Amino acid sequence: MDDRRRVLREAFNFVEAETIRIRLVDADIPAVVTGTDAGVALSMGGAGTDRLVRVEVAEADYDRANEILRADQARMRDAKPWICSRCGEPNEPAFEVCWSCGKPLADVDQRGAPTPLKPSDFTVDAPREEAPPELDADPNPYRPARLPSGTAIARPGVDVERQEDLEEQVRRAFLSSMVGLLVCPPLVNFYSLALVLMVPSEAYQRPPLRNRLLLAWVIDFVSIGVWTIVWMSTLR
Structure with a gap:
């Protein structure tokens, strides 16, 4: 041999x-x-x-x-790259087994490189912009534009000032009712009742302000009632 x-x-x-x-x-x-x-x-x-x-x-x-x-x-x-028919992953020509799922190469597997993605596959539709309200045509270019009827004009500064004014009125009424328990009752409580009565009804539509106003009412009535009974008993 x-x-x-x-x-x-x-x-x-x-x-x-x-x-x-x-x-x-x-x-x-x-x-x-x-x-x-x-x-x-x-x-x-x-x-x-x-x-x-x-x-x-x-x-x-x-x-x-x-x-x-x-x-x-x-x-x-x-040889050309092939695409696994089970998981869809591309494989190199030398691979006889799919690197992703382990399936052996078979005749049903697609030969050739995967189809490249087109730029259109990555495009995202831009959000639609709402058209501004149409203004009435006016031959006079210097006349102020007229908005359609029912269009609300936002005035953020006015709402903030209104909120602060209501909070200040409620705060004064509530503090005066508390002070009336210790200082010159029930005279200060009568003053507190006057402040509570001057608070606009709009404040009762807001839960935090409404709760403080109701508590001021209760304190004033209790203080006035208790101190009235005390004073009347001392006069007898």
Whole structure:
């Protein structure tokens, strides 16, 4: 039996050479890897080498092994990416199994690169802008524009001032009712009642102000009633 071996391929590293060896073993062709990986030799403190890593086969298997590798190279050159029919992920031509879901390549899988997205796929419809209210046509360009009937004109400053004025009136009425419990009752409470009566009814439509006004009413009536009874009892 002829034990002579022949160099089939030279590789830059052991990974590439081992890949070739495994491919030949799958085809029932024994192969061995010889030589030194320059990067590995230098990393281990050794000297560099000018001999690449080699894949060697028996002399009798050389032609068949060379034909197998050439056929693989031609198939890889002509192969196209494929899209997995299960998960829809694209795969490189060298992949025989989908990298995403692990499904083996089959005839139902689409060959070719995935369809690139068009710019229109990323467009978003802009929000529609409402048209401004149409103004009455007027031949006089210097006349102030007339808005349609029923159009409300926002005056934020007026609402804020009105709110502050109501809060101030309610605060004065409430504090005077509290002071009337200790200072000159029930005279101060009569003054507090006058302040409460002068507060506009609009304040009762706002819960925080309404609660303070109702409490002022209760304090004033209780104070006036209690101190009236006390004074009448002292006069007897």
